[in-house]
Amino acid sequence: MDIVFLLMLLALLLSSVALVRLLARLGERPTGARP
């Protein structure tokens, strides 16, 4: 069972890091610009 919960913890960390990257890209784009 340990491996399941440790992987879950890793997934939570990676999803949060991905959110940082996503919001950073959103911030770089000038207001109103298309992706």
Add this chain to the structure above:
Amino acid sequence: MAISTLVLNVVLLAALLLSVKPLGIYIAKVLSGEQCLATRLGNGLETFIYRAAGIDAQREQTWQDYAIAVLLFSAFGALSVYVLQRLQLWLPLNPQTFANVSADSSFNTAISFVTNTNWQGYSGESTMSYFTQMLALTVQNFVSAATGLAVAIAVIRGFARHSMQTIGNFWVDVVRGSLYVLLPLATVLAVIFVANGTLQNFSAYRTATTVEAQTYQQPKLDAAGNAVFDHGTPVQETLTTHIQALPMGPIASQEAIKQVGTNGGGFLNANSAHPYENPTPLSNFVQMYALLLISFAITYTFGRMVGDTRQGWALLIAMVLLLGSMAVVAEWNEQHGNPTLAALNIEQTAGNMEGKEVRFGAGASALFTTITTGTSTGAVNNMLDSLTPLGGLVPLVMMQLGEVAPGGVGTGLYSMLIFAILAVFIAGLMIGRTPEYLGKKIEAFDMKMTSFAILITPMLVLVGTAIAVMSPEGVAGVANPGAHGFSEILYAFTSAANNNGSAFAGLSANTPFYNTVLGIVMWLGRFWVIVPVLAIAGSLAAKKRIAVTAGTMPTHGPLFVVLLIGVVLLVGLLTYVPALALGPIVEHLMMTSSL
């Protein structure tokens, strides 16, 4: 309302308001690296920590680097708490030889303590060794609170700075917050608690012979130690004993940081209702003071660092008005007792005393409950499941408002600032001007981040509750079917997503389903709010400061305070009223209709 409760409210508020300015200045100084007595005394240790950990204290971080540092630090903390629980049987300071904690409970507790939630599905005195309590849980009590403080300071820098790409250094902020703010306060509080009778030792548990025999039931075991079943149902046997186990341990030291760090996780299962944690009305007063202290003071830190202390006072007044009004609702309902019991000629003159400690009474219990859910603490000095329906509505609403009155260490301030940004945005729409706050234009990216930060928590609460009530595993934990059972599930998800940690009890949450789902909700409720909040800090720090003109809306006056309170209430109530109507409001109507 009883006079004693009124006096308690006034004295507590006065003591806190007297502490706001000195502590607020102190926090601003130590976290800005200004010289003062504490930083001179601790400079050697601080420098040693930086060298040992390889931290370059002079290097500042962008918001992205700051956020990733927060995430890596917290994930490492969760991993270490998980491993310590899974190995505690073979580690020292385990005189009761407690077994290793189960994998799902370890996962839940690790995330719970790292996110400052301190939701406890387990019973501390029968699960955790002293080693786990101290090295895993108490350490996280310090550093999770320091993380919240660090994020708040980074957000303040976002407002205070202009035309800059950086918002500080997370590692420096977390070290200074722990070393200069939390550690000294917790040390003083621990001594006060010990003086009041809170335990602090490493003894094995003791036993006492009771005057009255106690009868209890437990699952019957066969000779091999396996549970006996009768047609698939576990057989229960009735036992009688005169022996009572008395838990021991280093309780006072954990109690101190539990309150001042707005953590809330008790050493013992009964938390602050237990006389070994919270022995006297004086210790109860100090606990309430401690858990509000930093959240009150940091509003002054904010005002000082942005160069206008009136801005901090405006936020604090909004927080106090919200907290005070909700406290009065809770106190009123609990002191008026339960009319259903009164109709059965059961004495209610002392108020609704079911689940409450006689040494605190209904008033102080209701106040403690309001404060502990207005902050992100979640400690309890009475059983929330036994509150009257409207008394129980108060802690739910306090959390659902986003824990901004006054909120947890750091989290309260940055959550309130998010609502302040929303308030100036709404005001800007009404008068047709570009919204601005503290000389910074609030633009599209800031509003996207604000919306994300505000909406993520309700989404976790409502979707999580919906999943639990629709799944057999979720419903299996409910001890009270019907409206109250729904309230228990709604409370659990509200508590987890808002990183509060208090529980309605009555819900058997130490199951693989609840341990896993609530663990995920706690993580997302913490870090998926912190990330957009830091994004706002980075965005604000990079902006130019614009001059105050005749058209600038003042954000330090009564109009703004009313607007801010209105926005907090509007967002909270519009989001949660349908769910509340299915739980505590139905319960109240059922109670009054049964008279």
